[in-house]
Structure formats: structure tokens, C-alpha cells
Amino acid sequence: GESVGLHLPTLSVQEGDNSIINCAYSNSASDYFIWYKQESGKGPQFIIDIRSNMDKRQGQRVTVLLNKTVKHLSLQIAATQPGDSAVYFCAENRRSGYSTLTFGKGTMLLVSP
């Protein structure tokens, strides 16, 4: 069936580097996407979101890019810090107007000092 997936299960970077986490989705009807950060033993924490009528959105140190042509979503983290180490999930809302999210498989980001 249709699902949200990630290309890289683990990404290791050095402190100060920029990180890029990728996500592929298959449901062309999805109109809202969110990136969450989950630290060990904790619930997901909202990072940034983007709607399908946009292709880029920036937050503090983070940028989300959406390419609807190839159904690809990415999260860019600038100047990665050890505190950014966590699992990152992309999630999509497949039903406009309803709060039902489908999560991707997750990418572990490891930041070395």
C-alpha cells in the first residue's frame, strides 16, 4: 500500500555540519507534511511543517523542502549540534481537513562533537 518512507536509516555528522534528512512519500493526495524529532524514551516533538502549496519553509536552523513532482520531502538542519541527535520522522496528512497522520520509518541522526 501507499506509505511514507525514508532513504537513510542512520545519518552520522560532525558538530557544525549541515544535515539533510530525506523522505519519500507516495500519496500524491497528501497536502500537509510535518517533521518530528524524537529523543530516546520521549514523545515526538514538532519541528516544522509545510503545506502542499509551498515548496520551501524555513524555521530556526531548519528548512523543509517539498518537491511534489518527485514526491520528496527533506529536512535541512544548519550547524548541527549534539543536541540534535535523535530520530527524525516525516509524517503526512492524507486526508485534507482531518487530523490523521501517517509516519515514515524514521532516520537516526548522530552528531559527534
Added chain:
Amino acid sequence: GAVVSQHPSRVICKSGTSVKIECRSLDFQATTMFWYRQFPKKSLMLMATSNEGSKATYEQGVEKDKFLINHASLTLSTLTVTSAHPEDSSFYICSVAGAKRDEQFFGPGTRLTVL
């Protein structure tokens, strides 16, 4: 965003017993709450959608008689794992729907271990 709490944060129980997990929305009246299950190194899987004052909607493959959900008020939803078995050991996470219908705010999770 909404502040969501869960209680307990960790619970260990014997096989065959029932366990109740509470999810509270501390600063937001949540008409809709969600329950997820997450196995180690896996993603979140939606179990059910809980609407205040009505029966929960369960996802395919989730036994409604085993995972009882009650959403009696706008700030509290409970998940009861009945007759728990070791395979029910997991991380259970709730979330509340935000003012924008496609936002969700998550609780800190409850680690259930069934011996």
C-alpha cells in the same frame, strides 16, 4: 502548541492483568485524541482515534476489546490494555489534535512492560 501529559510514564505488570494509561491535555480542549504504539527502533503506528463523547475509531488490525479507549472529557482520554501479554510490551503515545485540524501535539509516552 498544546501541552500533553501521560500517566504513568512507565509501568511493569504481570501477564493477564489490565493496565490503564491516561492522556491529558493540560491547556487545550481536545475534541480528538489519538493513540499510537511504537516498538523499539520502529515508527509510530496509529491504533485509534478517540473523539470526546463517542466511541473510538480503531485502525485495521487493532482489537477494540483488548485496547479499550475512553474519552469522557475534553482533557482526558484513557487507554486500557486488557489481559496484557508480553507481546503488548511497547511504547504507547497519545496526541491531541490542534486548532488547525491537521496539527497534532504529542505526549511523552508510556513504556509498558508485560512480564
